[in-house]
Amino acid sequence: MQQLECVSLQVCVNVLGPLESVVRRCLGPEGGSVLFTRDTGETLISRHGQRVLSTLHLEHPMARMVLDCVCAHAKSTGDGTKSFILLLSALLRAIQDSTHMRRKASWSNPALQNLANRLLALSRNELDDIIIHQITPYASSYCSHHSDKLEHSILDLLIGGYISGRTGAGQAEILKRILCEFFYKSRRDQNTTETISFIHSHFDLLHMRVTGLPIGCSEVIEGLVVTRDWSVWTELQGPIKALVLYECFGSSLGDNITICFQQDWLSRTESITKQKLARLLELQVNVLLSSVKQPECVLQWARMNHVALLEGVDSDQLDFLCNINFPETLSHPQHIVTLKYCKRLQLGGLHCAQLGIYSNAHTLVLCAPAPGLLDQTVCVSRGVFAMLQHLSQTLESNQSQSSSVDQSQCASEDLWGAVMRAGGVLPVGGVFEFLLHHFLLTRSNCDPVSSRLLAEALLCVPRALYAHNHRRFLNIQTRFLNDLKKWDRTGVGESDVQFELGFSEGLCLESVGGKQQLVVSVLECLHRLLCVGAVLHTRSPLRPQIYSEEDEEEEEEVHSNSIQMLTSYL
Numbered sequence: 001m002q003q004l005e006c007v008s009l010q011v012c013v014n015v016l017g018p019l020e021s022v023v024r025r026c027l028g029p030e031g032g033s034v035l036f037t038r039d040t041g042e043t044l045i046s047r048h049g050q051r052v053l054s055t056l057h058l059e060h061p062m063a064r065m066v067l068d069c070v071c072a073h074a075k076s077t078g079d080g081t082k083s084f085i086l087l088l089s090a091l092l093r094a095i096q097d098s099t100h101m102r103r104k105a106s107w108s109n110p111a112l113q114n115l116a117n118r119l120l121a122l123s124r125n126e127l128d129d130i131i132i133h134q135i136t137p138y139a140s141s142y143c144s145h146h147s148d149k150l151e152h153s154i155l156d157l158l159i160g161g162y163i164s165g166r167t168g169a170g171q172a173e174i175l176k177r178i179l180c181e182f183f184y185k186s187r188r189d190q191n192t193t194e195t196i197s198f199i200h201s202h203f204d205l206l207h208m209r210v211t212g213l214p215i216g217c218s219e220v221i222e223g224l225v226v227t228r229d230w231s232v233w234t235e236l237q238g239p240i241k242a243l244v245l246y247e248c249f250g251s252s253l254g255d256n257i258t259i260c261f262q263q264d265w266l267s268r269t270e271s272i273t274k275q276k277l278a279r280l281l282e283l284q285v286n287v288l289l290s291s292v293k294q295p296e297c298v299l300q301w302a303r304m305n306h307v308a309l310l311e312g313v314d315s316d317q318l319d320f321l322c323n324i325n326f327p328e329t330l331s332h333p334q335h336i337v338t339l340k341y342c343k344r345l346q347l348g349g350l351h352c353a354q355l356g357i358y359s360n361a362h363t364l365v366l367c368a369p370a371p372g373l374l375d376q377t378v379c380v381s382r383g384v385f386a387m388l389q390h391l392s393q394t395l396e397s398n399q400s401q402s403s404s405v406d407q408s409q410c411a412s413e414d415l416w417g418a419v420m421r422a423g424g425v426l427p428v429g430g431v432f433e434f435l436l437h438h439f440l441l442t443r444s445n446c447d448p449v450s451s452r453l454l455a456e457a458l459l460c461v462p463r464a465l466y467a468h469n470h471r472r473f474l475n476i477q478t479r480f481l482n483d484l485k486k487w488d489r490t491g492v493g494e495s496d497v498q499f500e501l502g503f504s505e506g507l508c509l510e511s512v513g514g515k516q517q518l519v520v521s522v523l524e525c526l527h528r529l530l531c532v533g534a535v536l537h538t539r540s541p542l543r544p545q546i547y548s549e550e551d552e553e554e555e556e557e558v559h560s561n562s563i564q565m566l567t568s569y570l
Helices: 009-024 049-055 061-077 081-097 109-145 154-163 169-187 192-201 249-256 270-282 296-304 315-325 371-401 407-412 415-421 431-442 448-458 460-465 470-490 512-530 549-569
Strands: 003-006 034-037 043-046 207-211 219-222 224-226 240-245 285-290 308-310 328-331 334-339 341-347 350-356 362-368 425-427 509-511 534-537
Touching: 009 049, 009 061, 009 081, 009 512, 043 049, 043 371, 049 061, 049 081, 049 371, 061 081, 061 371, 061 512, 081 109, 081 448, 081 460, 081 512, 109 415, 109 425, 109 431, 109 448, 109 512, 154 169, 154 371, 154 415, 154 425, 154 509, 169 192, 169 219, 169 362, 169 371, 192 371, 192 415, 207 371, 219 350, 224 315, 224 362, 240 315, 240 341, 270 296, 296 308, 315 334, 362 371, 371 415, 371 509, 371 512, 425 431, 425 512, 431 448, 431 460, 431 470, 431 512, 448 460, 448 512, 460 470, 509 512
Parallel strands: 207 362, 240 285, 285 308
Antiparallel strands: 003 534, 034 043, 219 362, 224 350, 240 334, 328 334, 341 350, 425 509
16 A cells, blocks of 8 residues: 655754754864765765765655755756755754744645745846845955965865865865866866866766875876776887777678778688788787777787787777777778877786877876775866866856857956956855855845845855854854945945955865855755655656557557457457
8 A cells, every 4th residue: 555654844854954964074174074884894984975975875755855956966066065955954944943934834835835936936036136246246356356366276276175175184185286287287278168178078088096095196197098908018109000999800800891802791711810910010000909808819910910909998988089089980980090109007906008199188097095085086076177167167158148248258268367357256164155145134135034044044054164163153254244344335346355264274265156056956956845745655666657649549549459359259
């Protein structure tokens, strides 16, 4: 029998409570890590928000729905998973404790859904106006007053702000240096936005993992690193021609290669294979890169003719190599690519192959002493470029919507200078939350109840960052509000008042667009939670079966035939 479970506001608060208590402990630079254990003795240590939440065993369907919302947000922005849970929990408690919701009748689903709709309308209508006309001018003015510090180090400060709350203090500085080096070596003379998009799109192919070494051994290596050892190795001088194979040499070349011979394709004798191998020497092919294991005769031929052979290469890596190297196509799926060099490489206990390619592509080698820490390092590194990608896309979107911006100038303008002028970044540590809290209460024209609920909930993030010293939080909030009043009196752009928050880790930056998207995503998730009236446990498939018109016609035909058969039988 199917079980029906009613969902109330209290249920939502109870579901978010344990999640909040977990992420609160690992928030910010002074937060700790979470140790996971299993009955088998397996352990995992991590402080990466999405990794922590994904590892938890969540039984309640509402908790799993929240996790889906968190993962969708993290995939888009690469940021904010811990703040997502904190802000969502604070909003639910604020709704529960609000004066107009204290009456039991107001806790009904229609009232909650109405409030959820008003909060969602705030995020879709008024929030953009507050960001553009209130917060962005302050951010732009802040950047202009600190241009000497930010102009040539904004990338370092963005990466530092991102990883400071996701790795240990000792690891953060090393990882920031490695990621900055990886970006600058991959960029060279390319456009900054294109470089970010390239790394973000191909990150899985541009990094490799090494377990058992300290994170300080991480490095950036030129070219493409393949985690396979050479089956046949010989020293070669560049440039080098390499044949890319996706199938066994006997079947692939015997059937498909057409530039060499006019013979019977069905004949696969040893003599024909030798002729085709000899033809590769005429084409000056010195390296074979194969995704599958090749016959023994190919290995013997490679040893005799000083041809290097690399087997078991991932097909995606071969596709990537062909896409960026402008290959010469023999016949599908065979290509000849030109390499700068080929080398043998040892990273920890791994024997690898290094392929030098004629592009700016480099490989990010990430090391960690344990699998859990390595997984955290990879997740943080991937998230950095997801965050930078979202930042560049947000800036591009804002500029395309502005009629006063010369689009040709935006295309050639350096990304970091454009970010500073557009007010796209703010210091980490609660600056965005303080600003939005202030403007929601003082200059917002939207629903006062919704504005106050969101404004009060926003303070949960800086309050959690300074949880170890509540007096420090109050002092920072008071000082910050005094600074805002001075800015208001003197006018934005005319005051040299600074945001002195006194962070122990120094100045770091975060994206305004990423913070705005966090608020929007949280309010959308809140809307989904408050619109759920009941949970129905069922064993039936949850994916709806989609019927086409052809299926309906076929079903009608079967139904009519069955009726005819039944009539004739009767």
